[in-house]
Amino acid sequence: MTDGFRPGAATRIARGGKAIYGVPLGILMLEARFPRISGDMGNGATWPFPVLYRVVGGASPDKVVLKGAAGLLPDFIAAARELVRLGAEAITTNCGFLSLFQRELAAAVNVPVATSSLMQVPWVQATLPPGQRVGIVTVSAATLTPAHLEAAGVPLDAPMTGTENGREFFRVLIKAEKDDMDVDLARQDVVDAALALVARHSDVGAIVLECTNMPPYAAAVQEATGLPVYDIYSMVSWFHAGLRPRRFG
Incomplete structure (x- = not known):
């Protein structure tokens, strides 16, 4: 139902029962x-x-x-x-x-x-040719556990890198060291993590960004790696x- 009306009805009957409409x-x-x-x-x-x-x-x-x-x-x-x-x-x-x-x-x-954006990993894997895998860029590789991966249907041996060692992204988003953020530095942290991922794992054929704050940098990651990039926006x-x-x- 897009607007609360019953499709195909002889008369237009608006359906109630919700507080807000048009926002599914x-x-x-x-x-x-x-x-x-x-x-x-x-x-x-x-x-x-x-x-x-x-x-x-x-x-x-x-x-x-x-x-x-x-x-x-x-x-x-x-x-x-x-x-x-x-x-x-x-x-x-x-x-x-x-x-x-x-x-x-x-x-x-x-x-x-x-x-979770990680739920895309099995879908993306199905699109890749034999011998290639989906790589993950996460905000924190140290704490993205097998339980997180298993719950999203992600292979436990999926290659991944995190942003923990970056200069800005992790410090602002997770450690909350300050309210403001240097967007260029944050972008570089995400790109650097992706480049490290593909350098370490030559079989990575596509990337899924775990963190929902990473879509602003997805295009930069794609340009830097030359690989398809998927995120929470996709x-x-x-x-x-x-x-x-x-x-x-």
């Missing part, structure tokens, strides 16, 4: 203060369609990325249910590390849920396309 996708947000530039999942202008946001109190990047989101599942379930109550028909999140909650969130809200665009298929003719 809900996004669960971490609680953070760093700038969300154009292309970032948390910048509403990034999306060519409207989205519903819900910030999960206490879910800092440090707690989710470095501490395994311990104790936060009930808060995410409550926030997801609130988005569905408001009108969301599907749920996603703004941290790839929340793949840990994929099964529980989907069971709790009874609507489609896509928690996944959510696909996800939304199923909620509101394009009408032709």
Whole structure:
């Protein structure tokens, strides 16, 4: 239903039962203060369609990325249910590390849920020729565990690199050392991680960016590596396309 009307009805009957209409996708947000530039999942202008946001109190990047989101599942379930109550028909999140909650969130809200950009890895792998693999660029390779990968359907031996040793991206987003961010330095951190990935693993034929703050730099990664690059923007665009298929003719 795109506008609350029953298609094909002899008369136009508007369907009620929701608080908000025309916004089928809900996004669960971490609680953070760093700038969300154009292309970032948390910048509403990034999306060519409207989205519903819900910030999960206490879910800092440090707690989710470095501490395994311990104790936060009930808060995410409550926030997801609130988005569905408001009108969301599907749920996603703004941290790839929340793949840990994929099964529980989907069971709790009874609507489609896509928690992590990492869920694209099996899809992208299917497009590659024999002998090539999907590589992952993550904000924190040290804490992206087999449990995170398994929950997203990612092979446990998937090659990956992180941004922990960069000059800006990790320091601002995860360590919260400051509110402002040098965008050029952040971009270089992500590109450097991708270049290190392909230098270390010659069989990488495509890249998936785990972090939902990386889409602003996806084009730079593609240009630097010459490989296809997928991120949360590509996944959510696909996800939304199923909620509101394009009408032709």
